[in-house]
Amino acid sequence: MIIPIPITKQEILKIYKPVNPVTHKGIQGHVVIIAGSYGKIGAAVLSSKAALKSGCGLVTTFVPKCGYEILQMAIAEVMVVTDANSNFITDIQLPVIPQSIGIGPGLGQEQATQKAVFKFLENNILPLVIDADALNILAQNPSWLGLLPPNSILTPHPKELERLIGKWQSETEKFENTIAFSEKYNVIMVMKGAPTHIVFKNTIYQNTTGNAALATAGSGDVLTGIITSLLAQGYEPLHAAQLGVFLHGLTADIALPETGYQSFTASDIIANLGKAFLSLEK
Numbered sequence: 023m024i025i026p027i028p029i030t031k032q033e034i035l036k037i038y039k040p041v042n043p044v045t046h047k048g049i050q051g052h053v054v055i056i057a058g059s060y061g062k063i064g065a066a067v068l069s070s071k072a073a074l075k076s077g078c079g080l081v082t083t084f085v086p087k088c089g090y091e092i093l094q095m096a097i098a099e100v101m102v103v104t105d106a107n108s109n110f111i112t113d114i115q116l117p118v119i120p121q122s123i124g125i126g127p128g129l130g131q132e133q134a135t136q137k138a139v140f141k142f143l144e145n146n147i148l149p150l151v152i153d154a155d156a157l158n159i160l161a162q163n164p165s166w167l168g169l170l171p172p173n174s175i176l177t178p179h180p181k182e183l184e185r186l187i188g189k190w191q192s193e194t195e196k197f198e199n200t201i202a203f204s205e206k207y208n209v210i211m212v213m214k215g216a217p218t219h220i221v222f223k224n225t226i227y228q229n230t231t232g233n234a235a236l237a238t239a240g241s242g243d244v245l246t247g248i249i250t251s252l253l254a255q256g257y258e259p260l261h262a263a264q265l266g267v268f269l270h271g272l273t274a275d276i277a278l279p280e281t282g283y284q285s286f287t288a289s290d291i292i293a294n295l296g297k298a299f300l301s302l303e304k
């Protein structure tokens with residue numbers, strides 16, 4: 023069994039890049055979030071807001087038509103582009119060229135959405151974060167995994183991981199199979215859990231922040247927004263994943279004395295991102 027390397031504050035401070043005083047929104051990174059379906063537009067809202075609150079300059083969110091007003095009213099700062107279809111995504115046409123793309127939260131797995139994901143992957147060369155239903159779609163169509171750009175970041179929870187790599191009999195086998203998957207497809211695996219591990223080639227990193235307050239709806243959708251935002255700001259993919267999971271966990275550690283485990287929600291992750299970033303400046 024390979025011993026994981028802890029993702030500590032000390033290591034994170036080596037990665038973290040303070041914001042340049044003379045930067046502007048045009049060079050802070052443009053994120054595209056492709057997410058949502060009828061009843062799950064909240065996932066797109068959470069990812070998009072988390073991206074904005076993690077330092078990128080611009081966010082454009084691609085949703086089915088039913089998400090248009092919801093997003094525009096929920097987050098004034100986000101630009102919204104819609105699919106031709108009402109309730110789920112059928113054709114991903116982006117009018118911008120962003121620095122990174124997060125795809126999957128709340129997407130659903132309709133046949134037409136699966137086709138749209140295939141067409142998107144066939145043409146895309148931009149850095150990707152792949153989560154939730156985009157992972158489930160890839161698990162159903164494993165030959166499409168070869169279309170991912172090198173060092174794409176996959177963020178499965180344990181069930182999504184199982185759909186991708188198959189069942190495991192032991193923790194050792196789980197890590198061995200995840201490493202083999204990561205090497206085969208040249209991707210970074212963020213194995214979400216308590217704690218979260220990151221697998222990159224044959225190295226395993228273990229997060230040191232976070233607590234059970236994060237066991238709440240939308241918590242992973244927020245993580246997708248954070249990591250996609252860091253990627254757009256020029257962090258290399260492994261560093262974006264490491265800093266992303268560290269900050270995500272830290273928000274729950276910071277909020278816990280006020281919210282307790284029970285009352286913490288995914289929106290509290292977003293609300294505490296500022297304090298998490300500030301704790302890196304000390």
Ligand SMILES: NC(=O)C1=CN([C@@H]2O[C@H](COP(=O)(O)OP(=O)(O)OC[C@H]3O[C@@H](n4cnc5c(N)ncnc54)[C@H](O)[C@@H]3O)[C@@H](O)[C@H]2O)[C@@H](O)CC1
Nearest residue numbers: 062063064065127128129154155179180181215239240243
């Ligand atoms: N407000 C919203 O719009 C929300 C949308 N969501 C979206 O809903 C879709 C379905 O996501 P789900 O993750 O609920 O569905 P899944 O079917 O992928 O996962 C749920 C299953 O995984 C298991 N599981 C999850 N985390 C686990 C862990 N840490 N250890 C062991 N088992 C675990 C659960 O027990 C359950 O059986 C996704 O597209 C997701 O992004 C959710 O994020 C919830 C909030």
Ligand SMILES: Nc1ncnc2c1ncn2[C@@H]1O[C@H](COP(=O)(O)OP(=O)(O)O)[C@@H](O)[C@H]1O
Nearest residue numbers: 179214215216233234236237239240241242243
């Ligand atoms: N008990 C726990 N301790 C620490 N982190 C947790 C715990 N439970 C869940 N998390 C974190 O919360 C997030 C849940 O993600 P996910 O299951 O994708 O949620 P959703 O799909 O609802 O957004 C992951 O980052 C995971 O590591």
Ligand SMILES: [Mg+2]
Nearest residue numbers: 154179242243
């Ligand atoms: Mg999820």
